Amino acid sequence: MDAEAPTQLLDPGLTGQPARPVPGIDNGFLAGYRVRFDEAGPDGRLRTSTLLRYAQDVAWRHSEQLGFDRGWYLARGLGWVVRAVELAVHEPIPIGHTLRVSTAVVGHRRIWARRLGECRLADGRPAATVTTDWVLLDARNRVVRIPQDFGVAFTNPEVKSEILRVEPSVGEATSEIELGVRPSDLDPLDHVNNAVYVDWLEEALEAAGWREATEVLPRTYRLEYLASAARGDRVNVVLRGDPSAWQASIHRPDGGELVRAQGSTPG
Amino acid sequence: MDAEAPTQLLDPGLTGQPARPVPGIDNGFLAGYRVRFDEAGPDGRLRTSTLLRYAQDVAWRHSEQLGFDRGWYLARGLGWVVRAVELAVHEPIPIGHTLRVSTAVVGHRRIWARRLGECRLADGRPAATVTTDWVLLDARNRVVRIPQDFGVAFTNPEVKSEILRVEPSVGEATSEIELGVRPSDLDPLDHVNNAVYVDWLEEALEAAGWREATEVLPRTYRLEYLASAARGDRVNVVLRGDPSAWQASIHRPDGGELVRAQGSTPG
Numbered sequence: 446m447d448a449e450a451p452t453q454l455l456d457p458g459l460t461g462q463p464a465r466p467v468p469g470i471d472n473g474f475l476a477g478y479r480v481r482f483d484e485a486g487p488d489g490r491l492r493t494s495t496l497l498r499y500a501q502d503v504a505w506r507h508s509e510q511l512g513f514d515r516g517w518y519l520a521r522g523l524g525w526v527v528r529a530v531e532l533a534v535h536e537p538i539p540i541g542h543t544l545r546v547s548t549a550v551v552g553h554r555r556i557w558a559r560r561l562g563e564c565r566l567a568d569g570r571p572a573a574t575v576t577t578d579w580v581l582l583d584a585r586n587r588v589v590r591i592p593q594d595f596g597v598a599f600t601n602p603e604v605k606s607e608i609l610r611v612e613p614s615v616g617e618a619t620s621e622i623e624l625g626v627r628p629s630d631l632d633p634l635d636h637v638n639n640a641v642y643v644d645w646l647e648e649a650l651e652a653a654g655w656r657e658a659t660e661v662l663p664r665t666y667r668l669e670y671l672a673s674a675a676r677g678d679r680v681n682v683v684l685r686g687d688p689s690a691w692q693a694s695i696h697r698p699d700g701g702e703l704v705r706a707q708g709s710t711p712g
Numbered sequence: 713m714d715a716e717a718p719t720q721l722l723d724p725g726l727t728g729q730p731a732r733p734v735p736g737i738d739n740g741f742l743a744g745y746r747v748r749f750d751e752a753g754p755d756g757r758l759r760t761s762t763l764l765r766y767a768q769d770v771a772w773r774h775s776e777q778l779g780f781d782r783g784w785y786l787a788r789g790l791g792w793v794v795r796a797v798e799l800a801v802h803e804p805i806p807i808g809h810t811l812r813v814s815t816a817v818v819g820h821r822r823i824w825a826r827r828l829g830e831c832r833l834a835d836g837r838p839a840a841t842v843t844t845d846w847v848l849l850d851a852r853n854r855v856v857r858i859p860q861d862f863g864v865a866f867t868n869p870e871v872k873s874e875i876l877r878v879e880p881s882v883g884e885a886t887s888e889i890e891l892g893v894r895p896s897d898l899d900p901l902d903h904v905n906n907a908v909y910v911d912w913l914e915e916a917l918e919a920a921g922w923r924e925a926t927e928v929l930p931r932t933y934r935l936e937y938l939a940s941a942a943r944g945d946r947v948n949v950v951l952r953g954d955p956s957a958w959q960a961s962i963h964r965p966d967g968g969e970l971v972r973a974q975g976s977t978p979g
Contacts (some may be wrong), residue, residue, distance in 0.1 A: 481772075482900060492896060505749055505808070626917050628753070628914065628918055629915070632750055650857070
């Protein structure tokens with residue numbers, strides 16, 4: 446069956462709607478995500494990683510609405526992958542709450558584009574923001590220049606700023622855990638979904654006795670994705686720093702680095 | 713903040729709507745779930761376990777709509793837990809598709825209630841069904857008799873049939889894997905969410921070289937939940953049988969059985 450065919454029949458409440466969440470950007474998209482039981486942890490709040498799941502989904506909805514659906518990408522052998530993400534959490538988001546998640550492409554340069562995802566509570570207060578730098582890969586997983594095709598649909602400024610990066614962590618490792626990739630961690634690109642690494646980071650923080658780093662509000666995480674973990678891989682998550690300013694490296698046992706991350710909380 | 717307060721502001725497309733999916737049952741509920749990118753596997757189809765996530769979420773929405781929200785349960789120290797589930801998958805469910813998931817309590821006996829969840833494609837074809845037998849626990853995790861409170865809101869027949877069970881598996885074990893509970897597997901009841909065990913079963917089937925058992929359509933899984941896995945636990949998943957008729961036992965290293973399961977495909 447065809448994944449695109451049923452689009453006509455969709456409820457607008459589920460498909461979302463065009464929006465202009467960012468001044469000066471002439472298109473964007475808004476959809477609601479109700480926090481499910483399985484998406485909340487023992488504290489009854491949305492798991493941090495799920496913010497990335499919502500943000501990538503609303504980006505897909507927006508892209509589809511403008512004609513760039515899964516079929517469009519498959520036909521061209523192209524696919525966006527997340528190169529870096531910055532996640533800021535401001536408010537607790539309880540189970541059963543419907544988050545308003547908006548998205549807009551706020552800028553681009555030759556080989557990357559930046560999306561801003563804003564998550565608001567039903568009363569309008571900002572609960573979280575997800576800034577994502579995407580790069581486009583071809584069928585051989587090579588970064589390609591962003592084609593003109595997107596120009597008309599996604600008008601946004603060419604920016605001077607640099608793609609998000611995370612410095613290599615330095616200093617003595619504080620703790621380390623080892624994890625195995627589960628088949629359920631894999632997404633349609635057949636690699637570990639970018640949100641899963643946030644679960645791994647929080648697992649490492651918790652194992653280090655730094656659970657506060659995963660609970661304090663506000664807090665910010667930044668991740669730079671260097672390479673993908675795949676089916677059957679084992680990974681090590683190494684922490685440095687302290688709960689209010691930590692650095693992490695997720696690498697393969699042979700040392701190949703997959704993700705660099707850092708987190709901070711005020712004060 | 714109050715999880716219930718924003719309900720007034722919700723889009724009906726997201727909150728769902730009353731429905732009568734089962735003849736003879738005078739109430740039920742229907743909501744749409746669009747398959748997100750992170751909810752699909754490398755084949756671009758919804759992960760089987762996510763059907764249980766949708767089914768438990770739509771049950772919550774239905775319950776809330778009738779006045780039994782999280783606050784109601786917390787105030788009384790009560791909580792439904794899944795005692796057994798039967799999952800039948802009929803059709804592939806692709807990423808981006810909006811499943812129509814309906815739910816109704818189709819029967820009850822003294823200490824358990826049965827919910828039928830039906831998942832339909834946008835064109836109306838049935839894609840999956842999830843039958844769930846729930847029991848109600850008090851604050852000390854003891855099974856309690858279902859109180860009269862539910863009677864008026866959830867009218868359904870008292871049934872003669874028995875609660876779903878799975879026979880202990882017999883014969884020589886075919887394969888076994890060991891897994892650790894991840895913090896991200898825990899739900900608001902602070903135990904491993906019932907859907908996660910389906911991921912574990914499919915991981916064990918795949919590790920045994922029986923991936924066909926997780927892909928063939930139609931296929932049926934039945935799970936009986938005997939005890940909960942919790943933070944930090946390790947579990948073993950033991951398989952018996954063959955890909956078209958398998959049995960599984962998920963147990964703690966000390967032998968304490970958590971879940972019995974079986975799966976079958978026609979022919």
